[in-house]
Amino acid sequence: MRAVNTDLRSPFFQGIIEQDAAGNVMAINPVAENLLRLNQQALTQHTMQSVWGGKLYRSDQKQITKEQHPVFIALHSHMPSSCIAYLYNSEHFQSILITSIPILDPETLMPIKVISTLLDVVALQKTDNVAQIQLHQLEAIERISRINLQAGTFKETLHSSLEALLDIFDCDRAALIYPCDPSAGELTIPMECTRPEWPGAFDLDLNVPIDNDTAVVLQACLDNAGPVRYDALSFHSVPRQIKEEFSVKSQLMLALHPKVDKPWGLVIHHCDKPHVFTNEELWLFDEIGHRLAESLSSLITLRNMKESEERFRTLVENAPEAIFVLDVKSNRIIDANENAALLFGRPRDELIGSNYLTLSPGVQPDGQSSSELACRFVNDTVAGETPVYEWVYQNSRGNHIVCETRLVKLPAAGKELIRGSITDISGRKQTEAQQQKFSMALEQTADAIMITNADGIIEYTNKSFEAITGYSLAEVVGKTPRILKSTGPTQNQPAFYEKLWRTIKSGEVFNDVLINKRKDGSIYYEEKTITPLKSAAGEITHFISTGRDISERMRTQEYLQFLAHHDVLTQLPNRVLFIDRLEHAIINANRNNSMIAVLFADLDRFKFINDTLGHDTGDLVLKMVSGRFISSLRSGDTVSRQGGDEFAILLENIKSTEQITLICEKLLKSVSQSMLINEQELFVSVSIGISVFPGDSLNPQVLIKHADIAMYRAKESGRNNFQYFSPEMSSRAAERLTMETSLRKALERGEFSLYYQPQISLHGNNLIGFEALLRWQHPKKGLISPLQFIPILEETGLIVPVGEWVLESACHQLKQWHEIDHELHLSVNISNRQFNDRNLEEKFHSIIRCSGVNPACLELELTESLLMMNPVKTEQILNSFCDIGIGLSIDDFGTGYSSLSYLRRFPLDTLKIDRSFVRDITTDVNDAALISAIxxxxxxxxxxxxxxxxxxxxxxxxxxxxxxxxxxxxxxHKPLPAFDAGRLIK
Known part of the structure; x- marks a missing residue:
C-alpha cells in the first residue's frame, strides 16, 4: 500500500485516510477533510459507527451499519473492501466512493492498519467528458477491488483480474510476468487472458529464457515508477522480436512490487491496431497495478502458508514414526497421524481428544508413576529442552509397547503445544535379548560356526568348527576361509566363488554343499550356509557361516541318486527322472500358458543289430544315438532312456506344432546318418510318436502313453517317421465327466469296497499282513480300475471323505481279524490331498480310537513327494502318529523326491520298493544295482x-x-475281497 500522499497528481483529487487496527485515525489529507467537512481532530472523536463525523447511508437511504462499513470489513476479512456511500450534511446527500485496503503484518498476517480512499462521485458527474472518464476509472477500480475481495483461489483471482483488464482497456491480451527481473535468467507467465481472435502468446508456467530484448523491457519497468508505454508517442518501441512473434502494435507494462517475493510484471497488448495511451489510461493502469500488487501480497502470503502447511502435513502423515500434538494445558492430544492411530490401536478421531496420560500403564518398568514421569518430561519440554527417552505405552488391547519418544515444543500464539514423535523399539529390545541367547547357542551348537568381517577375514569360530576341521580358533583368526579350500571340482570353478560372493554381498543368504579339506588333509563334504550380517544403517559388516559335515550322507546320496535317476549306459536321465522333469514342466507350462511335447522314440530293427553284431555293438549304437539326440535338441530339452532301445524326449516352451515338426525332422535326419562302429559302417533309423500338453492330456503318465501309441503308429506307417497322437477329445471328455458325476455319488451308494493284498515274510514264508486297496464297483460298468478313478478323486477333492471311509473300514476289518490273529498288520495309503486336510490328525485319531484297533498293527503309506510338500508340518503330523504307535511307510520308494535327507528327518519304519524297479531286476543291471543299494x-x-x-x-x-x-x-496273491482274505488268515 502506498503511503498517504497530500501532493495528489491524479486527474482528480482523492481523499485519503489512514487508521490503525482499532479504527483510530492516524492521518488525513485535505481532500478527505473537505469531503467530510471535518478535520483530523474532529474525526478522532467519533466511533466506528459514526466514523468521519456523519452517518453513512446506502442508495436505498438505509443507514450503513458498523459491520457493513468498508473499514470494518477490510480489518476483519484481511482483504480490500469498497462501496458507494451517501453522507448527509446540512445541504444534501453527498455520494462518496470509499475503498479500504488493510495492511498486513508479513509474519502474523494480521492487520496493522487500514488506508481508505474517498472520491466525490457527484462532483465527478458534473462534467461530461471528464466525469465519464473518471466514472469509468472509478468503476474500473471498484471492479478490480471487488475481484480481489472475492474468496477465490490464487489462479482464479489472477485470471479474473486479467479478464477485467481486457474489458477496461479494450485491449487484446493481458498477462502477468514473473519475475520482473532481467538478471533472473528465466521467467514464467503465471496467468494470461486474450481475445478469441488473438490466441495466447505464452504457455502458462513454462520457463522461458530471458533474451537481451526482454531484459531491456524488464529493466525499463523496474527503472520507472509508473507504467512504461510502447506506442506512437513514447520514447520506447516494442522490441522487433516481440512485435513480430506476438503481433504487438502497442504495449503498456508496469512493475508490481508485492511485499513478499520478487517483482512481477503486468502487461497489456493491442494487437489488432496501434493504440495511443491517454494520461487517464496511464493513471488508471498505475492505480490498478498498485491494487494488484497489494492483492498479490496477500495471495502470495496465503499461498505460501497453505503450501507450507501442506508440506508439513505431508511430512507428518508420511513419517515412519507415530506423531501427535499435545495441548499442555489440557493434557489432550489435538492432532495425530495415522501411524499414531495404528500404534495405539484406536481410530484417529478417537485418539484426537484423548488424554495423553491414558496412553500409558500406571507405572513404567522401573516402578515410577507414568503420570508423574510424563509431566516431568512435558515440563522440561515447555522449558525449552528436547527430551528423548524410552517409554512403555499401552494400546487399546492392553498390550505394552516399548517405544522411543522425542518431545519438541511447537511455536503457537497463546498456547503451549508439544509435538511428540514415537518409534516402536519393541523389536530392538527383543533383539538385544536374543543376542544374549545367540552367543550362548553359538558355542553349544553341533554345527561349525565361523564369523568373518566384510572382507572375509576370520574373527571367530566355535568348538564344533575345531572338532570338524581340526583348526583351533587361534590358528584361523586373521586368516580367510581359503584355509579349508580343497581341490574338489566345485571349488576349482571360478564361477562358483563369483556366485558365492555376489550372493552374500547383495545381502542374500548363500546355501550350497562344499568339498573342504581338514587340517590333516582329509576331504569332507560340508553343508554350508552363509548369512550376511548388517548394521543399523543397512551396511554388511560381517558374514556368519554355519557348516555341517555330511560326508557319509553325500556319498550314499550321490550314488543312489545317480542309480535312481540316470541310465548307466548312456548317462541319460532314466524314466524316473524323466517323469519328474515332465511333472515340473507341466507346472511351468500351466503357469506360463505354454505348450510342451513328449516324444517317444524307438530305434527301428535294433534287435537285429543286437542279434547279429552282439550286445556290445548295440550298446555303442545306443550311446551314439543318445549323442545325436542331444546335439539335435535345444539346451533346455530332456532326453531320457526308458529302457532297451526306447527313448523319451521332453520339449518345453513350445510355441506351435510347426516347431515340434521341425525338431522331429532334425532328429530323423541326424539319427539316419551313417555311423562307424568297430570299423563297420552302420545305418539306423528311428520312429517317433508325439503327444502335446495340454491338448492330449494333463497327466504325465498319459502323455507318455499317448506318445508311445503314436510311436507304434509311426512304425506301422513304414518306420523312420513321426506321428502326432490324435484321440477323440470330445468322447474322452464326456467319459471323464460321466465318471466324475458317478464318483460324487459312489460313496453314499456304497459302491466302494476294499480289497486286501497279502504281505509275506520272506524269512518265514508266512502271512504277516495286508495292504488295503480301494476298488469301485460301478453299477453298470462293473469294476473300474483305480488308475482311472483315483486321479479324479484327487483332482476333485473327493479323496478326503473317501480316504476317511477307507481308514475307518480298514480299521474295523483289522479289529475283526485280530480275533483270529492279533499280530496281523494292515497298511493303508494316504493321498497328498488327504494329508493336507487341516483336521487330519483329529479325524485319524478319532477313527482309530472308535474302532478299538491296536495302532501298533496299523501302518500308513505315504509318497516321497507328500513328505516334502511342507517338511515342518509333515514332521509334526508324523510324530503325532508315531507317538500312538502307528507305523509309517514310504510307498513307491525311489520314484519321488530326489533328496534322501527325509529318511533321517522323519520317523519312518518301512521302505516299499516300487514295482517298476522290481519288474526288471533279473534282466536289467541298473534296477538290480538300485534295489541292492536301497x-x-x-x-x-x-x-x-x-x-x-x-x-x-x-x-x-x-x-x-x-x-x-x-x-x-x-x-x-492278487488283491482279495475281505471274505477271501479272511480265509487266508484262518
Missing amino acids: IAMAKSLQLTVIAEGVETHDQLEFLRGLDCEMAQGFLF
Whole structure:
C-alpha cells in the first residue's frame, strides 16, 4: 500500500485516510477533510459507527451499519473492501466512493492498519467528458477491488483480474510476468487472458529464457515508477522480436512490487491496431497495478502458508514414526497421524481428544508413576529442552509397547503445544535379548560356526568348527576361509566363488554343499550356509557361516541318486527322472500358458543289430544315438532312456506344432546318418510318436502313453517317421465327466469296497499282513480300475471323505481279524490331498480310537513327494502318529523326491520298493544295482524293506538273496475281497 500522499497528481483529487487496527485515525489529507467537512481532530472523536463525523447511508437511504462499513470489513476479512456511500450534511446527500485496503503484518498476517480512499462521485458527474472518464476509472477500480475481495483461489483471482483488464482497456491480451527481473535468467507467465481472435502468446508456467530484448523491457519497468508505454508517442518501441512473434502494435507494462517475493510484471497488448495511451489510461493502469500488487501480497502470503502447511502435513502423515500434538494445558492430544492411530490401536478421531496420560500403564518398568514421569518430561519440554527417552505405552488391547519418544515444543500464539514423535523399539529390545541367547547357542551348537568381517577375514569360530576341521580358533583368526579350500571340482570353478560372493554381498543368504579339506588333509563334504550380517544403517559388516559335515550322507546320496535317476549306459536321465522333469514342466507350462511335447522314440530293427553284431555293438549304437539326440535338441530339452532301445524326449516352451515338426525332422535326419562302429559302417533309423500338453492330456503318465501309441503308429506307417497322437477329445471328455458325476455319488451308494493284498515274510514264508486297496464297483460298468478313478478323486477333492471311509473300514476289518490273529498288520495309503486336510490328525485319531484297533498293527503309506510338500508340518503330523504307535511307510520308494535327507528327518519304519524297479531286476543291471543299494541303505538306517509287484520266482529269489524282509505281488496273491482274505488268515 502506498503511503498517504497530500501532493495528489491524479486527474482528480482523492481523499485519503489512514487508521490503525482499532479504527483510530492516524492521518488525513485535505481532500478527505473537505469531503467530510471535518478535520483530523474532529474525526478522532467519533466511533466506528459514526466514523468521519456523519452517518453513512446506502442508495436505498438505509443507514450503513458498523459491520457493513468498508473499514470494518477490510480489518476483519484481511482483504480490500469498497462501496458507494451517501453522507448527509446540512445541504444534501453527498455520494462518496470509499475503498479500504488493510495492511498486513508479513509474519502474523494480521492487520496493522487500514488506508481508505474517498472520491466525490457527484462532483465527478458534473462534467461530461471528464466525469465519464473518471466514472469509468472509478468503476474500473471498484471492479478490480471487488475481484480481489472475492474468496477465490490464487489462479482464479489472477485470471479474473486479467479478464477485467481486457474489458477496461479494450485491449487484446493481458498477462502477468514473473519475475520482473532481467538478471533472473528465466521467467514464467503465471496467468494470461486474450481475445478469441488473438490466441495466447505464452504457455502458462513454462520457463522461458530471458533474451537481451526482454531484459531491456524488464529493466525499463523496474527503472520507472509508473507504467512504461510502447506506442506512437513514447520514447520506447516494442522490441522487433516481440512485435513480430506476438503481433504487438502497442504495449503498456508496469512493475508490481508485492511485499513478499520478487517483482512481477503486468502487461497489456493491442494487437489488432496501434493504440495511443491517454494520461487517464496511464493513471488508471498505475492505480490498478498498485491494487494488484497489494492483492498479490496477500495471495502470495496465503499461498505460501497453505503450501507450507501442506508440506508439513505431508511430512507428518508420511513419517515412519507415530506423531501427535499435545495441548499442555489440557493434557489432550489435538492432532495425530495415522501411524499414531495404528500404534495405539484406536481410530484417529478417537485418539484426537484423548488424554495423553491414558496412553500409558500406571507405572513404567522401573516402578515410577507414568503420570508423574510424563509431566516431568512435558515440563522440561515447555522449558525449552528436547527430551528423548524410552517409554512403555499401552494400546487399546492392553498390550505394552516399548517405544522411543522425542518431545519438541511447537511455536503457537497463546498456547503451549508439544509435538511428540514415537518409534516402536519393541523389536530392538527383543533383539538385544536374543543376542544374549545367540552367543550362548553359538558355542553349544553341533554345527561349525565361523564369523568373518566384510572382507572375509576370520574373527571367530566355535568348538564344533575345531572338532570338524581340526583348526583351533587361534590358528584361523586373521586368516580367510581359503584355509579349508580343497581341490574338489566345485571349488576349482571360478564361477562358483563369483556366485558365492555376489550372493552374500547383495545381502542374500548363500546355501550350497562344499568339498573342504581338514587340517590333516582329509576331504569332507560340508553343508554350508552363509548369512550376511548388517548394521543399523543397512551396511554388511560381517558374514556368519554355519557348516555341517555330511560326508557319509553325500556319498550314499550321490550314488543312489545317480542309480535312481540316470541310465548307466548312456548317462541319460532314466524314466524316473524323466517323469519328474515332465511333472515340473507341466507346472511351468500351466503357469506360463505354454505348450510342451513328449516324444517317444524307438530305434527301428535294433534287435537285429543286437542279434547279429552282439550286445556290445548295440550298446555303442545306443550311446551314439543318445549323442545325436542331444546335439539335435535345444539346451533346455530332456532326453531320457526308458529302457532297451526306447527313448523319451521332453520339449518345453513350445510355441506351435510347426516347431515340434521341425525338431522331429532334425532328429530323423541326424539319427539316419551313417555311423562307424568297430570299423563297420552302420545305418539306423528311428520312429517317433508325439503327444502335446495340454491338448492330449494333463497327466504325465498319459502323455507318455499317448506318445508311445503314436510311436507304434509311426512304425506301422513304414518306420523312420513321426506321428502326432490324435484321440477323440470330445468322447474322452464326456467319459471323464460321466465318471466324475458317478464318483460324487459312489460313496453314499456304497459302491466302494476294499480289497486286501497279502504281505509275506520272506524269512518265514508266512502271512504277516495286508495292504488295503480301494476298488469301485460301478453299477453298470462293473469294476473300474483305480488308475482311472483315483486321479479324479484327487483332482476333485473327493479323496478326503473317501480316504476317511477307507481308514475307518480298514480299521474295523483289522479289529475283526485280530480275533483270529492279533499280530496281523494292515497298511493303508494316504493321498497328498488327504494329508493336507487341516483336521487330519483329529479325524485319524478319532477313527482309530472308535474302532478299538491296536495302532501298533496299523501302518500308513505315504509318497516321497507328500513328505516334502511342507517338511515342518509333515514332521509334526508324523510324530503325532508315531507317538500312538502307528507305523509309517514310504510307498513307491525311489520314484519321488530326489533328496534322501527325509529318511533321517522323519520317523519312518518301512521302505516299499516300487514295482517298476522290481519288474526288471533279473534282466536289467541298473534296477538290480538300485534295489541292492536301497536294501543296504535301509538296513543301515534300521528300516524294514518290502518289495511290491513280485510276480516271478526269479524275482523272489533275487530279493531273498539281498535279505529283503517282505514282499507282495501276484506271485503270492492278487488283491482279495475281505471274505477271501479272511480265509487266508484262518
